[in-house]
Amino acid sequence: MKLRARYNYVNLVTTIVVLLFTGIVYYQAISWILTNQKDKDLKVEENEIFDYVNLNHHLPQTFESNDQQITFTSAPPGSVKREFINTMYFRKWDEDRQRRHHPRGMGKYEIGRALVSSVAVGDQFYKILIVESRVETEDLIRLIFTITIGVILLLLVVLLITNRFILNRLWQPFYNIMKELRLFRLADNRDIPKVDTNIDEFSELNAAVTDMAGRAKLDYTDLKIFTENASHELLTPIAVINSKLDSLIQTENFSERQSKLLTDLYDAVSRLNRLNQSLLLLAKIENRLLHEQAKINLKGLIEEKLNQFEEIFQEKNIKVKAILTDKEIHVNPYLAEVLLNNLVNNAIRHNYKNGEIVIGLTNEELVVQNTGDEPELNSKKIFTRFHKSSRSEGSGLGLTISKQICESHSFSLEYTFTGIYHTFTVKFSI
Amino acid sequence: MITRISQIVPDKIRYKNLCNYKNQFKSVIKICDPEFFQIASVPLVKIFALKLLIIEDEQGLRESIEDYFNGDGNICETAANFQTAVAKVSLYRYDCILLDITLPGGSGMAVLDTLKQNNYPDGVLIISAKNSLDDRLKGLNLGADDYLVKPFHLSELKARVSAIIRRKTFNGSNQLVFNEISIDLLAKEVKVGQLSVKLTRKEYALLLYFIANKGKVVSKNAIAEHLWGDGMDMADNFDFIYSHIKNIRKKLVEAGSRDYIQAAYGMGYKFS
Numbered sequence: 001m002k003l004r005a006r007y008n009y010v011n012l013v014t015t016i017v018v019l020l021f022t023g024i025v026y027y028q029a030i031s032w033i034l035t036n037q038k039d040k041d042l043k044v045e046e047n048e049i050f051d052y053v054n055l056n057h058h059l060p061q062t063f064e065s066n067d068q069q070i071t072f073t074s075a076p077p078g079s080v081k082r083e084f085i086n087t088m089y090f091r092k093w094d095e096d097r098q099r100r101h102h103p104r105g106m107g108k109y110e111i112g113r114a115l116v117s118s119v120a121v122g123d124q125f126y127k128i129l130i131v132e133s134r135v136e137t138e139d140l141i142r143l144i145f146t147i148t149i150g151v152i153l154l155l156l157v158v159l160l161i162t163n164r165f166i167l168n169r170l171w172q173p174f175y176n177i178m179k180e181l182r183l184f185r186l187a188d189n190r191d192i193p194k195v196d197t198n199i200d201e202f203s204e205l206n207a208a209v210t211d212m213a214g215r216a217k218l219d220y221t222d223l224k225i226f227t228e229n230a231s232h233e234l235l236t237p238i239a240v241i242n243s244k245l246d247s248l249i250q251t252e253n254f255s256e257r258q259s260k261l262l263t264d265l266y267d268a269v270s271r272l273n274r275l276n277q278s279l280l281l282l283a284k285i286e287n288r289l290l291h292e293q294a295k296i297n298l299k300g301l302i303e304e305k306l307n308q309f310e311e312i313f314q315e316k317n318i319k320v321k322a323i324l325t326d327k328e329i330h331v332n333p334y335l336a337e338v339l340l341n342n343l344v345n346n347a348i349r350h351n352y353k354n355g356e357i358v359i360g361l362t363n364e365e366l367v368v369q370n371t372g373d374e375p376e377l378n379s380k381k382i383f384t385r386f387h388k389s390s391r392s393e394g395s396g397l398g399l400t401i402s403k404q405i406c407e408s409h410s411f412s413l414e415y416t417f418t419g420i421y422h423t424f425t426v427k428f429s430i
Numbered sequence: 431m432i433t434r435i436s437q438i439v440p441d442k443i444r445y446k447n448l449c450n451y452k453n454q455f456k457s458v459i460k461i462c463d464p465e466f467f468q469i470a471s472v473p474l475v476k477i478f479a480l481k482l483l484i485i486e487d488e489q490g491l492r493e494s495i496e497d498y499f500n501g502d503g504n505i506c507e508t509a510a511n512f513q514t515a516v517a518k519v520s521l522y523r524y525d526c527i528l529l530d531i532t533l534p535g536g537s538g539m540a541v542l543d544t545l546k547q548n549n550y551p552d553g554v555l556i557i558s559a560k561n562s563l564d565d566r567l568k569g570l571n572l573g574a575d576d577y578l579v580k581p582f583h584l585s586e587l588k589a590r591v592s593a594i595i596r597r598k599t600f601n602g603s604n605q606l607v608f609n610e611i612s613i614d615l616l617a618k619e620v621k622v623g624q625l626s627v628k629l630t631r632k633e634y635a636l637l638l639y640f641i642a643n644k645g646k647v648v649s650k651n652a653i654a655e656h657l658w659g660d661g662m663d664m665a666d667n668f669d670f671i672y673s674h675i676k677n678i679r680k681k682l683v684e685a686g687s688r689d690y691i692q693a694a695y696g697m698g699y700k701f702s
Contacts, residue, residue: 233557236488239488242582243495245493246584255433263697270651311632312658
């Protein structure tokens with residue numbers, strides 16, 4: 001639900017409730033005042049009757065006007081209780097009016113206010129009924145009700161217009177900030193700009209968002225710098241270990257056991273080194289430190305790679321099929337080589353003896369396919385850091401790096417499995 | 431006779447100007463035995479016992495390098511900080527300077543600058559932890575001869591240093607001779623005696639690598655990295671190196687060479 005709709009809804013409900021409530025209160029108050037007024041009139045009338053009876057000792061002549069009827073009926077003493085009542089009374093038409101509008105009938109029933117009272121004339125006891133018309137009161141109340149409804153309708157219209165034209169404009173800074181937030185990327189250099197608004201809430205929101213983005217970026221940069229520095233600092237001790245090992249094997253006479261230990265050490269250091277280089281490379285790609293670009297003939301590069309790996313293909317008896325067309329791309333030369341290395345390395349490492357590697361290069365894409373022991377890989381997980389199959393001897397960073405390289409050049413890297421071939425496809429941006 | 435020639439070539443001429451030195455050297459050769467040129471090429475490398483300067487602040491690494499290059503009558507001097515490095519570089523000439531970029535007290539690039547501004551002909555091999563193209567280009571543009579990224583194998587370092595010295599001393603047009611094996615570095619031809627040996631590109635590179643590291647045990651890891659580069663990520667499997675070595679051995683021995691390549695305890699190989 002949009003805030004605007006929600007706000008409208010609440011606004012509308014409260015307005016209607018409040019208006020209805022005031023309407024009722026208003027109605028009650030006015031009808032109370034008017035009834036009081038009527039009652040006073042009735043009392044005056046009653047007093048007049050009492051005065052008349054006191055003075056003349058007989059009942060006044062009953063008369064009837066448009067709005068008022070007085071009737072006397074004899075009643076046993078004490079049977080009449082003095083009270084005001086709402087009642088209906090039969091009102092006769094005026095003579096001329098009757099003739100003109102209501103040829104049939106003598107009048108109509110109307111609502112009225114009545115005072116029931118009693119008077120004693122001599123020893124005779126009478127019940128007095130004074131009725132006054134209440135039609136004007138009802139009319140007034142109806143008018144008030146109409147006005148209330150009118151106000152409600154007017155309010156509805158006003159609210160709609162406000163929402164339509166003013167709220168939208170009012171919330172514009174908010175939508176601008178939202179848009180900026182959506183565009184926000186930690187790795188970007190772009191900052192969240194200041195939104196032009198004189199509404200305090202929005203400028204506060206803007207300030208908070210800008211601040212948060214700044215801090216997030218700072219933390220992210222710190223983290224990246226940390227990774228890079230850590231990898232960098234590791235280089236020296238690795239270099240020392242490496243060189244010491246090289247020196248150590250120059251000293252003669254190793255037992256078989258010792259040489260096995262040394263070989264293992266060599267392998268471990270070499271792995272540590274590659275892992276560290278990979279981390280460093282990843283940090284560099286993410287920090288966009290490798291921005292030099294050059295035009296590379298991919299076909300030539302692939303052929304060179306295949307040449308380089310020739311002995312390994314022979315060793316594993318892997319059949320390599322390369323269908324290459326000329327394709328030039330703008331890339332960082334070093335990264336292009338790393339990408340090819342990773343893809344071909346993977347294709348070899350996860351292959352079996354007498355397996356097959358198919359490399360296809362067209363104007364749109366580069367496809368590296370290989371046969372392998374493993375079932376279909378999880379295409380979501382393989383690109384995450386340090387995800388590797390249990391059999392893999394790699395660092396678990398190769399595909400992450402490949403993906404990052406592709407993304408930094410706005411290529412896409414995808415994995416599919418056709419049942420025979422594990423396939424990695426690099427789609428070039430055109 | 432050979433030793434004498436190295437003594438006739440005075441230090442000034444030897445280092446002041448490479449071109450001058452070359453001409454001088456040729457004239458010296460002219461007055462010698464006409465057969466001299468054929469037999470003397472490699473011994474010449476030998477008699478110029480290498481004089482190296484290792485500028486590296488990390489003690490462990492510095493000592494390893496010194497250790498590895500000592501022997502063969504080479505002289506290794508070391509500098510652990512910028513000031514010492516600049517002082518030594520200004521006073522003495524070296525065949526090759528191994529230069530670390532990050533030094534306490536200053537940048538290795540400044541040392542390189544000093545060298546080039548004074549037109550010193552010393553070979554310079556930068557050894558740096560920074561593997562960025564920018565740094566590499568900057569170093570090479572400033573006049574370094576090569577750039578090696580840490581961590582490296584000492585055998586790789588030695589091979590690079592040898593290559594630099596070969597280029598500096600003979601201007602790249604040289605025959606490399608090891609006993610009965612002679613290599614034409616320009617034509618990339620290998621001969622045993624007069625018999626030509628057909629080696630593949632990698633076998634040729636491997637042979638050069640072995641000769642540069644003669645008498646040293648070279649680990650399989652170092653060989654794999656040298657031939658296939660960092661991109662080759664096959665730590666678990668060095669079988670293909672074995673078949674390579676087997677091939678070289680076979681070809682050389684068939685051409686009449688002695689079998690110089692020995693397996694060393696399953697860790698690597700030694701050429702001696």
